[in-house]
């Protein structure tokens with residue numbers, strides 16, 4: 001896995017008023033690997049994800065995709081590059097059903113004239129969504145009810161299934177297991193591995209060090225808006241990771 | 254695979270929908286009047302009258318349903334309707350004549366005028382980010398004021414005869430009034446667009462979670478402008494139809510129209526918080542006041558009671574909706590907690 005990164009950030013900075021969320025942050029992820037992005041609350045993880053997924057403009061710094069500088073100005077640009085994101089707040093439309101959420105902005109249209117007139121192919125979207133949920137082992141019990149009436153775990157599963165379904169290069173998961181039970185968490189970790197095995201780069205944000213160790217290939221640590229350490233997961237320990245997050249053991253790498 | 258709970262059956266889903274519950278209320282009202290005064294109330298002629306009176310409001314209701322589903326509001330429709338009617342009347346007077354040529358010119362002018370106001374509303378809401386309540390309160394005053402300035406406060410009463418006889422009190426087919434027929438077309442098209450097309454789906458999505466809609470790449474601003482333009486354009490249609498029905502611009506006659514239409518839309522189950530609503534519900538919501546008014550007159554109760562009754566229905570309908578939302582909220586506690594947790598770090602999103 002010494003390939004060049006599929007997605008790389010160099011020196012990203014972003015201020016919100018007097019808060020410096022990103023302070024020259026670097027980041028990189030290669031095809032077919034799981035990178036865990038860890039750091040204390042407020043370290044800038046979510047901000048970094050937003051910057052790399054077209055949801056936030058940075059003040060300075062460079063983003064490279066496949067080795068070439070790119071401007072990821074909107075989520076649509078990110079999707080076009082094959083980058084999908086599960087946001088910490090999930091970003092689902094609560095009044096729409098799982099199928100509608102899954103295909104929101106990418107509706108499958110009816111063939112021919114009807115499609116040109118804007119008619120959607122409800123059946124095909126339903127089949128597609130069901131397949132995606134099954135693949136995830138997601139317990140989406142009812143495709144007809146608004147996702148707002150579902151449990152946090154189900155909603156999270158839907159958001160993950162959506163991202164995984166559409167991502168073919170990079171998928172960001174911002175604390176995807178925060179609302180999940182044990183079994184659902186195991187499903188998500190399985191999904192992460194499966195997606196990685198298809199050659200997709202996975203960026204996994206989590207506060208759970210056991211999960212990080214279990215699923216990631218490399219770990220990158222953010223502190224105060226900057227990457228302060230990178231580890232090969234196989235050659236590190238929870239103590240070392242926690243130390244790097246809090247800065248107690250001094251700076252690594 | 255895990256054990257799956259049985260999916261909600263289609264009947265359960267229908268019964269849960271507010272539009273359906275309100276339909277039962279409408280039927281009950283109808284039955285009461287039919288029993289009390291059947292030979293005068295439950296007649297083709299009387300139903301014809303009710304339909305005719307509800308037709309113009311129904312056309313406005315289509316646009317309002319779209320707007321409210323986006324979590325917006327359009328207070329300007331009554332004024333825009335008057336303004337459009339005035340423009341239509343002016344154009345037809347200038348053209349002269351009583352034939353279809355003149356009539357079509359007036360129709361086009363009126364719809365264009367309404368569309369223009371709708372675009373103004375939409376751009377101010379979507380681009381300038383001014384709350385819809387304020388924007389449309391502003392254009393409510395502007396459109397009405399301009400209508401009065403243009404007419405110097407005197408209603409125009411010259412309307413081509415063909416409009417009055419064919420549209421105003423003509424029949425579409427059988428005993429169905431032309432106005433009701435036209436309204437039906439708009440309702441069906443509105444319902445199909447809302448429930449079956451991508452445009453409709455995006456309307457719900459934006460009202461449900463605007464931020465999520467933006468993140469999946471929906472062109473939210475453009476969509477909102479389109480929705481307000483539709484509402485304005487339909488007010489233009491209503492303006493010219495009202496001219497055909499009453500043969501006057503009735504400048505002072507629409508001051509309650511916006512509130513009546515909003516009440517109907519909300520009674521029909523469309524949520525002021527956005528993301529929920531149906532055209533069918535709006536139709537039912539319109540017929541409740543229409544049938545009440547008509548029934549009260551026939552059975553000899555002061556028609557003013559209609560306003561009292563409709564007010565009560567409105568409050569009850571929203572209360573029921575509120576209860577339902579509260580129940581859904583309780584079901585979604587995990588999410589509320591996780592969102593609170595997330596807020597520490599991702600507060601005040603862009």
Ligand SMILES: Nc1ncnc2c1ncn2[C@@H]1O[C@H](COP(=O)(O)OP(=O)(O)O)[C@@H](O)[C@H]1O
Nearest residue numbers: 016021041042043044045046047598599601602
């Ligand atoms: N939209 C915003 N407006 C103001 N401050 C923000 C915004 N987004 C993030 N921040 C601030 O930037 C810092 C980094 O936040 P974030 O990236 O969410 O951290 P993490 O996800 O690592 O917990 C925090 O201090 C946070 O308060």
Ligand SMILES: [Mg+2]
Nearest residue numbers: 045046088598
């Ligand atoms: Mg975060």
